[in-house]
Amino acid sequence: MKRDALRDKVAVTGVGCCPFGENWDRAPSDMIVDAAYEAYADAGIEDPQRQIDAVFTGSIYSNKGPHECSDALKLFGKPVTMVSNYCATGTDAFRCGVMSIAAGLYDTVLVVGYDKPKDRGISGPSVMMDRVRDLPQTPAGWFALCASTYFARYGAGREHLAKIAVKNHKNGTLAPNSFLKREITVQEALEARMISWPFGLYDCAAQTDGAAAAVLTRVDLAPKDAVLVRGVAVIAGPNPQKDPENDFLSWKPTGWAATEVYAQAGITKPFEEIDVAQVHDCFTLTELLTYEDLGLIEKGAAKQHIEAGTFELGGELPVNTDGGLKAFGHPTGATGVRMIYENVLQLRGRAGPRQVKDVELALSHNIGGHPTACGIAILGRQ
Amino acid sequence: MPGIVSYGAYVPPTRLGFSVIAGRPPKDGGPERAVAWNDEDAVTMAVAAGTNALRGFDRAGVDALLFASTSYAFKEKQGAALIAKALDLRRDARTADVSGSLRAGTDALQAAFDAVVAGSARLALVIASDCRLGAPGSALEQGFGDGAAAFLIGRDDAIAELEGSFAFADEIVDVWRSEGEPFVHAWEERFVVQEGYTPGIGEAVRGLLERIAAKPGDFTKAALYAPDARSHAGAAAALRLDRGVLVDPLFGRLGNAGVAFAPLLLVSALEGAKPGDRILLASYGDGAAAFAFAATPQLEKLEPRRGVAWHLARRRLVASYDRYLKARSLDAREYGGGRDAGLSATIHFRERDEDISLAGQRCSRCGGLQFPIQRVCERCFAKDDFERVRLADRIGRVVTYTFDFFFPTPDPPTIVTVTDIDGARVHLQLVDVRPEDVKIGLPVELSFRRIHQVGGRPNYYWKGVPAS
Numbered sequence: 056m057k058r059d060a061l062r063d064k065v066a067v068t069g070v071g072c073c074p075f076g077e078n079w080d081r082a083p084s085d086m087i088v089d090a091a092y093e094a095y096a097d098a099g100i101e102d103p104q105r106q107i108d109a110v111f112t113g114s115i116y117s118n119k120g121p122h123e124c125s126d127a128l129k130l131f132g133k134p135v136t137m138v139s140n141y142c143a144t145g146t147d148a149f150r151c152g153v154m155s156i157a158a159g160l161y162d163t164v165l166v167v168g169y170d171k172p173k174d175r176g177i178s179g180p181s182v183m184m185d186r187v188r189d190l191p192q193t194p195a196g197w198f199a200l201c202a203s204t205y206f207a208r209y210g211a212g213r214e215h216l217a218k219i220a221v222k223n224h225k226n227g228t229l230a231p232n233s234f235l236k237r238e239i240t241v242q243e244a245l246e247a248r249m250i251s252w253p254f255g256l257y258d259c260a261a262q263t264d265g266a267a268a269a270v271l272t273r274v275d276l277a278p279k280d281a282v283l284v285r286g287v288a289v290i291a292g293p294n295p296q297k298d299p300e301n302d303f304l305s306w307k308p309t310g311w312a313a314t315e316v317y318a319q320a321g322i323t324k325p326f327e328e329i330d331v332a333q334v335h336d337c338f339t340l341t342e343l344l345t346y347e348d349l350g351l352i353e354k355g356a357a358k359q360h361i362e363a364g365t366f367e368l369g370g371e372l373p374v375n376t377d378g379g380l381k382a383f384g385h386p387t388g389a390t391g392v393r394m395i396y397e398n399v400l401q402l403r404g405r406a407g408p409r410q411v412k413d414v415e416l417a418l419s420h421n422i423g424g425h426p427t428a429c430g431i432a433i434l435g436r437q
Numbered sequence: 438m439p440g441i442v443s444y445g446a447y448v449p450p451t452r453l454g455f456s457v458i459a460g461r462p463p464k465d466g467g468p469e470r471a472v473a474w475n476d477e478d479a480v481t482m483a484v485a486a487g488t489n490a491l492r493g494f495d496r497a498g499v500d501a502l503l504f505a506s507t508s509y510a511f512k513e514k515q516g517a518a519l520i521a522k523a524l525d526l527r528r529d530a531r532t533a534d535v536s537g538s539l540r541a542g543t544d545a546l547q548a549a550f551d552a553v554v555a556g557s558a559r560l561a562l563v564i565a566s567d568c569r570l571g572a573p574g575s576a577l578e579q580g581f582g583d584g585a586a587a588f589l590i591g592r593d594d595a596i597a598e599l600e601g602s603f604a605f606a607d608e609i610v611d612v613w614r615s616e617g618e619p620f621v622h623a624w625e626e627r628f629v630v631q632e633g634y635t636p637g638i639g640e641a642v643r644g645l646l647e648r649i650a651a652k653p654g655d656f657t658k659a660a661l662y663a664p665d666a667r668s669h670a671g672a673a674a675a676l677r678l679d680r681g682v683l684v685d686p687l688f689g690r691l692g693n694a695g696v697a698f699a700p701l702l703l704v705s706a707l708e709g710a711k712p713g714d715r716i717l718l719a720s721y722g723d724g725a726a727a728f729a730f731a732a733t734p735q736l737e738k739l740e741p742r743r744g745v746a747w748h749l750a751r752r753r754l755v756a757s758y759d760r761y762l763k764a765r766s767l768d769a770r771e772y773g774g775g776r777d778a779g780l781s782a783t784i785h786f787r788e789r790d791e792d793i794s795l796a797g798q799r800c801s802r803c804g805g806l807q808f809p810i811q812r813v814c815e816r817c818f819a820k821d822d823f824e825r826v827r828l829a830d831r832i833g834r835v836v837t838y839t840f841d842f843f844f845p846t847p848d849p850p851t852i853v854t855v856t857d858i859d860g861a862r863v864h865l866q867l868v869d870v871r872p873e874d875v876k877i878g879l880p881v882e883l884s885f886r887r888i889h890q891v892g893g894r895p896n897y898y899w900k901g902v903p904a905s
Contacts (some may be wrong), residue, residue: 179843184783187792187888187896188809192841192864196853199839203877252840252850252872296855296864299807302857303837351807 058318064157065284066277067434068270070396071099075265075384076234083117083171086266090389091128091167094131098270100163104130106162107270109397111136113168114388116175116228124167141287142337144168144390145267146430150287152271153193162273169266171251179262195251196257197425198338200295202253205344206335209355213253216339219340220257220381225334226368227378229409234263234384236351251388258339267392269399282402282434285416288312289430296425306341308429309348309422317350320433322416326351326372329433331401331411332418333394336379345420346374348406349431362431368409376401377407391430394419399436438883439553440595441588441730443739445489445703447482448584448691448748449473450869451764453755455689458579463754470692472755473568473583473845476868476886479506480516482585482697483566484523484885487828489743490562490587496524497587499556501531503549505541505696506616509534510895519897520564522793522886525827527707528827531558539662542586542696543604549590549725550599550724560591562889567695572620574765580665581621582692582882584748585699593896596739597716597730599708600851601650603644603867605776612662612722623664626634630668638662638672642717649729651715653677656729658710659717662686664693678717684709690749695724703730705745712736712814716879741905753869763847790825795883798823798859806862808861816863828883832904833858833865840872856881856901869902880904 071093073086091103100106112124112135122138124130138148143166152166172408181194206212227233238259247255274283292308296299313325322328334349336342343357350358351372360366366374377383377397380390397415400406414436421430452469456462473482477704481502491499503525504517517532542565549561557886566585568650571577585887611633612623612731638661646652647667649740659682666688673683684706694701706716714732719725763770790796790810799807801818801824801887808828813820833856852867852875867875868886 170608186788186900187780188788188864192853193843194840195843196839196851199841200853200855201836202839203839204837207877249840249842249850249852251843290686293815297808297862299805299857299860300863301836301862 059158061153061287062319063280064274065153066272066274066281066373067284067395067399068272068277068281069094069100070269070399071097072267072393072396073088073265073426074232074269075263075386076355077173078264079173081264083123083169086264087127087167087169087330090268091165092267094268096430100270103128104421106163107165109133109155109164110135111164111166113144113149113153114170115139115144116170116222116387120363124362125381132273139288140428142390143421143428143430144388146419146421146432147289149391149428150289150431151283151394153251153287156271156273157281158411158413163278163413166269166271166273166392167266168389170388172262172386183208185407193251195338199251199254201303201344202340209358214241215358215361216253216258216344217241217355219342222367223375223379223381225410226376227382230377230383233376233382234261235382254338260337260380260385261382263386263387265384265389267389267396270342271391274317280437281397285436286316286433287432288315289428291313291428294425294427304346304354305344306422306426308426310347312431313349316431323398325349328417329372331376331398331417332372332374332412333379333397334420335375335422336375336381337385340420346423348419349420362377376406378409391419391421393427395432401432413426438595438598439550439590439592440598442591443490443589444597444699444707444744444746445486445587445742446585446744447485447489448745449477450751450753451755452752452855455579455760457755457758460758463756468689470579470582471584471790472761475737475780476900478887479509479566479568480519482568482583482888483564486587487510487520487562487564489523490589493740494589496643497527499526499530499562500527500550501549503533503535504564505535505545507536507539507541507696508568508569510890519793521794522789525794536550537800538600539696540720542700543720543726543728546588547604549600549802549878553590553592560589562589563588565697565700567697568621569621569695570765573762577621577623580693581874582694583881584691584694584697584701586697586704594735596736597732597735600729600731601645601649602726602728603641603648604724605640605644606724607637613666629664629769634664634668635672635675637721637725638719639675641727641743642676642719644728645727652728655715656717657682657714658682658706660706662699662720671711695888701745708746710736760847791899794827795829797826797828799826807855809861828858828861831858831898833863833881833901835875835881836862837877840876866900868900
């Protein structure tokens with residue numbers, strides 16, 4: 056593909072995010088409206104019916120298609136597209152919006168990611184079984200499959216995972232819209248009930264309801280200091296459960312998407328160049344592997360960096376500054392857009408007590424499926 | 438001469454101690470019964486026993502499969518057809534279920550001999566398998582055991598030739614289970630033994646002796662069905678059989694395995710037999726049947742089988758009665774099992790070769806093995822250029838694993854692995870192993886199991902067990 060086709064063509068002029076949580080009293084439409092109107096206000100959109108040219112929305116649990124979003128916002132007479140790509144849905148909806156503007160189709164588009172898993176009456180993700188050999192299995196079981204192999208090879212253990220949980224819980228207390236606002240200790244994390252070894256309860260993200268939105272505009276129509284899209288990529292990978300060549304030391308799609316997006320953004324030394332990152336911590340080990348699979352650090356080096364606090368607020372490269380999926384919450388389709396929201400706040404210096412100093416370049420990362428898809432977006436200041 | 442060419446058995450490794458039934462902790466060395474766990478049933482045990490009987494034999498040579506059970510899950514839908522698919526028998530092998538009576542196991546054996554004698558089958562596979570439920574707390578619950586026995590019946594190379602057989606039918610309401618009832622009922626024990634079992638076995642054996650012109654003392658081994666140890670001893674005495682020839686009926690170890698019971702005792706007899714032994718087999722149910730076999734020198738040429746002794750040596754004690762109730766779905770539940778309407782019969786139909794036969798494929802271009810069946814090669818991207826390969830008889834190795842505590846099961850955790858089978862990767866549950874014994878590289882063999890009950894019916898797939 057043309058690697059310079061997207062870079063710096065599109066500005067993120069507004070972002071919004073409703074409180075994530077068990078929003079028993081909020082319909083999907085309530086959350087969509089709250090997130091979108093916050094983004095409108097942020098972008099200075101006063102007449103969305105006239106100013107928004109197209110909508111890209113993403114959700115996993117909704118079965119109503121794009122209409123749920125267009126009806127909530129009364130955005131009619133314009134194209135509304137629904138994107139579905141597992142946990143990478145939010146980043147993929149964002150990518151579609153970016154492409155549509157870079158292609159010259161539209162001036163201004165709205166991206167909305169949302170999900171309402173708490174209307175299903177069950178705690179945790181659905182166990183999908185539509186075929187005989189779909190084992191009784193859970194996402195925790197899928198993502199845990201790298202643990203025995205990685206631990207055996209690199210000597211990391213549950214205590215390193217626990218430190219990631221502790222970090223994200225702490226960061227979550229600093230984000231107003233986060234679901235969990237409670238610090239935990241390493242000991243609490245290690246002693247929590249086991250979900251799927253090595254994941255105890257605190258190694259697992261909090262599944263919540265939520266919606267997040269972003270307004271994207273052609274760069275020449277945006278304010279001079281607007282946040283720009285430096286690159287965005289979504290890459291598919293093989294199902295690791297049947298891929299004959301999987302080593303279970305990393306998740307392939309992350310490495311592939313990183314290569315692609317760094318080329319778009321012109322990044323050659325990601326650890327030095329990237330100032331803040333929001334990565335997919337559906338489980339603590341996913342975050343650990345992502346440090347390495349993104350090329351931020353060497354394969355196998357996560358253990359030392361976790362011990363050194365590299366990725367904590369105040370560390371060399373803070374990761375999941377708002378608490379991540381772990382503490383901010385994980386409404387599947389919203390998560391990628393929530394990360395864009397946090398990165399835009401960080402780039403503008405508006406992240407309050409969790410603000411990282413002098414953020415020039417911010418990365419967000421989603422991985423979804425078994426995992427079988429990865430999306431990465433890089434935002435920067437002009 | 439027609440005879441038994443090979444045999445195999447399956448007894449679940451799980452043992453329910455009588456002390457556990459009584460609410461006490463498990464105690465090693467006390468009386469116990471074999472119990473099928475939550476992913477086992479008459480069909481899965483039949484596949485395992487059939488696999489064991491077929492070891493070293495060409496399954497393409499099997500012309501017929503007879504499946505005997507009173508506890509098979511479907512009223513309408515053949516068990517033998519499912520088992521034939523799991524065993525990858527020839528598509529034109531004839532299949533039939535024999536049911537309705539505890540005598541069904543030996544009835545199936547007789548039918549197989551008839552087919553071989555008549556020449557309509559050169560090799561017939563007979564599998565008897567039962568997993569009967571006694572009501573919680575009843576004597577039947579304690580007395581029953583679960584298991585399966587399989588025999589290859591043929592004309593050539595018999596390890597035990599059929600000398601003769603005799604059977605009769607009678608009408609008696611002694612042990613029964615009606616439509617829709619989960620538990621077996623029995624009339625008062627003394628009536629069952631005095632009017633049903635003891636005279637019935639006697640009549641069948643006398644009929645056999647007359648037919649082959651033999652005396653009780655001619656037998657060197659006697660495999661006798663009995664509802665319990667006392668009636669077994671009583672019947673043996675009435676038949677004037679020497680104690681030394683009686684095959685241990687395994688009460689307190691295996692339990693009364695229903696249609697598979699007499700066949701399992703025959704397996705036990707064959708395991709300990711020498712050429713020249715004359716073996717009596719007798720079963721009871723709505724009448725009775727008796728068979729006489731003569732062991733041949735071929736017996737010593739048969740590779741060791743996984744029979745009764747092999748299986749009785751593998752034991753895992755159930756920790757509590759509550760877990761047993763959960764495993765057999767006898768515990769109180771908010772929802773009955775299998776309320777989900779989700780499972781598509783058409784998906785099952787399209788994927789039956791992979792799910793039931795565990796068929797993968799070998800790419801004709803790069804030679805790589807892969808699972809499941811796919812149109813484009815995972816490795817070299819060749820399209821539609823594959824050869825079907827059955828993976829179920831191979832040994833795999835654990836690539837990685839996790840212990841899933843989230844999914845409801847009587848014995849958490851569920852052990853989930855990715856297992857490499859000669860290059861093909863299979864997402865596979867591991868059973869009959871302690872979590873602490875699961876290691877990267879652990880060799881596993883494949884075992885046909887109930888994978889789940891989605892759609893309100895048992896669905897079958899393969900799991901891994903540590904290779905023996």
